Amino acid sequence: MGAREVVLRLEGITKRFGKLTANDDIGFALHRGEVLALLGENGAGKTTLMNILFGHYTADSGTVEVFGQPLPPGAPGAALAAGVGMVHQHFTLAGNMTVLENILLGTRPLFGMGLGRGAARARVEQLSRDFGLAVHPDAKVKTLSVGERQRVEILKALYRDARILILDEPTAVLTPQESDALFETLKKAVAQGLSIIFISHKLHEVTAVSDRVIVLRHGRVVGEVATDQTDRHRIAEMMVGAEVALPHPPLGRAGTALMELRDVSTPPEGNRTGLRRVTLSLKAGQITGLAGVSGNGQGALADLVSGLIAPDSGELRVAGQTVARWSPRAALAAGVGRIPEDRHATGSIADFTLTENAVLEGYARPPFSRAGWMDWTRARAHAEDIIEKYDVRCPGPEARIRLLSGGNMQKLILGRALEAGPKIILANQPVRGLDIGALTYVQECLIAARDAGAAVLLISEDLDEIRALSDVIHVMSEGRLSPEFPRGSKTPAELGQWMAGQGFADAA
Amino acid sequence: MRLEPVAAPGLARTLGLPALAIAATVVVASALAMLAGANPFATLGLIVKGAAGSKFAALETLNRATPLIFTGLAVAVAFRAKLWNIGAEAQLYAGALMTVLIGTQMGLPGPVAIPAMAIAAVLAGALVLLGPVLLKVRLGVDEVVTTLLFNFIMLLFISMLLEGPLKDPMGMGWPKSEAIPRDARLPRIVDGLRLHWGFGLALISAVVVWVIQVKTTLGYEIRAVGQNPQAARFAGIPVGRVMVKTALLSGGLAALAGFSEVAGLKGNLTLDLSPGFGYTGIVVAMLALLHPLGVVVSALFVAGIFVGADSMSRAAEVPTYIADISVATALLFMVLAILLTRFRVVRG
Structure with missing residues (x-):
């Protein structure tokens, strides 16, 4: 050579x-x-x-x-x-x-x-x-x-x-x-x-x-x-710099469906694909993996679960009840913990301190505020808890979050979501761009949450990650959702065919 | 030459650069005074003396600062939420109009009239900003345009009223309203001197705004919406509602400037009630880096320059325009200083 x-x-x-x-x-x-x-x-x-x-x-x-x-x-x-x-x-x-x-x-x-x-x-x-x-x-x-x-x-x-x-x-x-x-x-x-x-x-x-x-x-x-x-x-x-191995968690024990989508459609927004008659059931104690090439409706599904958009047609049920009014606040109140795809633009406010970011989703309720007055002492204590429990490396709770690396920022967002005791967890590309230490940690936290009975929706473009972590797998293509495949029942090539749109009974 | 962000600006950067901006302003103002053929040191001395050299001068500066504190706060509150309220002038006149209407038409006794005028003024100012903000939140109409144009609509509306129904019959034909009765005026803080309680109200307002921003959920929401509306929306903060609340607060504060000028100083409503206090409020807020307590300091600074330059131009042969230029220069240097606290210039 x-x-x-x-x-x-x-x-x-x-x-x-x-x-x-x-x-x-x-x-x-x-x-x-x-x-x-x-x-x-x-x-x-x-x-x-x-x-x-x-x-x-x-x-x-x-x-x-x-x-x-x-x-x-x-x-x-x-x-x-x-x-x-x-x-x-x-x-x-x-x-x-x-x-x-x-x-x-x-x-x-x-x-x-x-x-x-x-x-x-x-x-x-x-x-x-x-x-x-x-x-x-x-x-x-x-x-x-x-x-x-x-x-x-x-x-x-x-x-x-x-x-x-x-x-x-x-x-x-x-x-x-x-x-x-x-x-x-x-x-x-x-x-x-x-x-x-x-x-x-x-x-x-x-x-x-x-x-x-x-x-x-x-x-x-x-x-x-x-x-x-x-x-x-x-x-x-x-x-x-270290041996890397994806976790191999044993299969979770599926419980009752905590969130169900029945025939849900949402309109496309700009050049973003909407959902086309998606039926999905997120069960307690289960990680549902969502595979697919980016831009095939995962964004719309994530927004729906986080409360940013509501179904245009079809039905959204949370804990067995049809949801009438759906908003980020309603989703939080219903026990949805959210890890957004873009931790910089959506998950945090760059010039806010870690304390301020830690209470972003919970500031409006006690103990972080009462009758419109913030309790910064409690908020700070909460941030310190997350920093310690989730090993967020930072100068301190009063540092601006923009100074943190992606991994530490993600740990804070993860801690914020998990400390609220969510029943349903949306993890949209939770480990994208993280170094191996943070990546393994985030994955372990999701498995632990599953074992504690949460229903987890894991969205990722990394097929290896999806296949390793998920108890059941769906594939999205052009806004359509594939049937549910148990872990290990499909080879990567078979999933790839679904990703390319083959196999769908096209009803649209 | 390029700009690279500074990760964590130190104290030297955050305090030193603004101080340098003020120093640079003094240099430019001195150069202009020389250009006008005057001794720059004498000119500066006369400005300082005219602004704060005597009890009378100092009180005059405080008087001039009062409406600027209100409009500065109005702008600072709105800009925090990235709500670009350029219409403090219109909100000020709405407040002044309500003050005169309540003060002259209702025949209320003084102790009742003063709070009634203040409340009516706040409501009117809030309402004036509510329209543009609802258009922004609902239809995405740019509030810079709507609030700016509202200034002209409001001035013409006031002009119409002053030429018509509100015209003072004893006014010798001048377009001015009747004066509100003596007992409905804001009392003086110091007997015999012109400083009225509007200044006290302005200081209280600054503290209240500061407490709102730092201690309340609304303040937290306003800052979150201003810094990252996408993250705020995701976190469940009702962005539209926060914008509306911000607008009510901002419009109300600007209207208090009109209330305080009419009830504390002028007594009646004329078309030259405000020599652009609404616009100068933007400068005041920017100089204060949108900090509510900083607004008090920067309002005093700006008012001092204007009052001092007025007095100086009577003594020296330098035109009062030097005040406008100095304030404008201060603003430009300050904006540059803010930029340089966050970015450093790199060659290549």
């Missing part, structure tokens, strides 16, 4: 934000025709590094070389011009334009868009054939599936003569089948001499597709191995 040509070399990249060192002396080389996996937990410095490569940030020190030429720092566009293409996690396509127009956009003068289109089309078709990127050039992007849109993004990069392709978490929005198709494409691309950096934190993908793995942790390169000389466990250890 050493003899192969180096196409991209990063050396001594260091970037500090105040006290935080996001990138600490990072250096590695990418060779022609290889897939290099860049692995790391959220916050390990992957995004910062890519931003430096693309000139959005200027490194405090270090150099970037593309094809032997140094890249001027802080010049967005220099990397693109040098032949580095990036496919972002969130696509940058114009929905009301065709695939061909999206690919051409920005490559030629606006008013000359019509010129030479025949040649451009021929080239796009050639590229799609060569790389196995099947997509119709005249289809409007808004009619395409997520997997197809990603192919358009890749075509866009290839059309701009990218010789180095960077894919940021490319499978986060794909079904397992779509991911496999993507991996085929990547293999074809490297066979043609392209070089690929594949950013991910999903181990099985990394081992499936990469030639070499570089692991980042706390902004430093902590490991570099050839993929065929290692295994997932070793890589996981490098990522987190």
Whole structure:
């Protein structure tokens, strides 16, 4: 491998934000025709590094070389011009334009868009054939599936003569089948001499597709191995610095249904999918796992359970009673504990102290307030309890919550929800972006709550997590809910087919 | 040059930078005085002397600060909830109108008339802000536009009343209302000097607002809604209802400025009752970083500059515009100082 040509070399990249060192002396080389996996937990410095490569940030020190030429720092566009293409996690396509127009956009003068289109089309078709990127050039992007849109993004990069392709978490929005198709494409691309950096934190993908793995942790390169000389466990250890194992809790004992949805529909909001006749029963002592590609109605279901939206049609029953008025406050009063998907935007108020955040859901009732007067002494004591019991690492209850890491913020939110003694727990992506310590802790808390008799709804995009923790599993696709599958009754591939929408008796 | 957030600003940053802003204001004001051909030190001295150099001057400053404390509090309360009330001027005039109506038309004895006028004023001011806020909460209409435009509607409405039904028959044709009777006026705090109990009421209001913000569930709700409405809604805080309560509080406070000016100082209603106290209230609130007790300090500062500059321009040959410019400069520097307490400038 050493003899192969180096196409991209990063050396001594260091970037500090105040006290935080996001990138600490990072250096590695990418060779022609290889897939290099860049692995790391959220916050390990992957995004910062890519931003430096693309000139959005200027490194405090270090150099970037593309094809032997140094890249001027802080010049967005220099990397693109040098032949580095990036496919972002969130696509940058114009929905009301065709695939061909999206690919051409920005490559030629606006008013000359019509010129030479025949040649451009021929080239796009050639590229799609060569790389196995099947997509119709005249289809409007808004009619395409997520997997197809990603192919358009890749075509866009290839059309701009990218010789180095960077894919940021490319499978986060794909079904397992779509991911496999993507991996085929990547293999074809490297066979043609392209070089690929594949950013991910999903181990099985990394081992499936990469030639070499570089692991980042706390902004430093902590490991570099050839993929065929290692295994997932070793890589996981490098990522987190400890052996990682998903818990294997014994099955819970299902009790009575604490929350039931019968034929519930909600309207779509903007481009967010609504629910389509969802029937679901959350039982005491059971973890119900909800799998699915993000954006298939999980958001609407989470909002419904949290009280943010009410059923448009159908029936919502809590503890056997039909719910008439449904609101966040009604949900809290009914004993729903909520762990929202976005702990920064929804779960906490950044400039509030830990004390103020700890009573966000309970401030209106005793003991935290009486007749409209806050009892800050009690509130503070409550925050101190949570901090101690849930091991929230923080300067103290009067510190602003924005200073906390994601894991500690999540522990406070978890403690806030669990200390209220919830009967029903909504955990929406509860461990996303957490380091391994916090992740295991949160999962253990959910299992303990289940064993204490709570009905838990666990929403996650991580199929491994869903399969390990859930007693029963549902799959969501385009707002529809699959039947209930007992744990272990479906393989990941079978669940993937449901995620892709197969198997539903389409009644909509 | 870029801005990077400061994780935990220290005391030097949070107190030093605002102090630096005031110092920079003094420098700019001195330069302007020089430009006008005067000795800057003498000019500054005259301003300070005019604002606080004698018992009379100091009381005059307190008098001028009174309506600014009320409108500053009104703005501070609303801005805390990110409710952009630019209409304190309209609410002030609504309060003044109710004060005059109750004071001149009901024939109540003084001890009854004064609280009746105050309560009616508060209700009227609250009502004036209620409309725009309901439009915002229900239909998403931008309150910056509605509250701002309400200022002009209210002024024209008052103008219509002063030319018509409310016109003082003994007013020699001037557009002014009848005066409220002596016994319905706010008593003076110091006998023989112009300072009236409106100032006392303003101080009490500042303390009350501060207690509401720090000690009550409403204050907690207002801060939560202002900082993160999405999280507030998720947590079960009734965001719309909190906005309405904030509006009632804010409108009521602004209206007290009108009540205090009419019942404490002027006695009647004219179209020049407020030289823009409602708008200056925004400056006062921003200078105070929206802190209710800080509003008292910044109102005194702004009032001092205006009163001091008035007196200075009579003695030196410097136009009173220097007051407007100084206050505006202070605001700009203060906004910059606030920005720099939270962000640091990084090269590259």
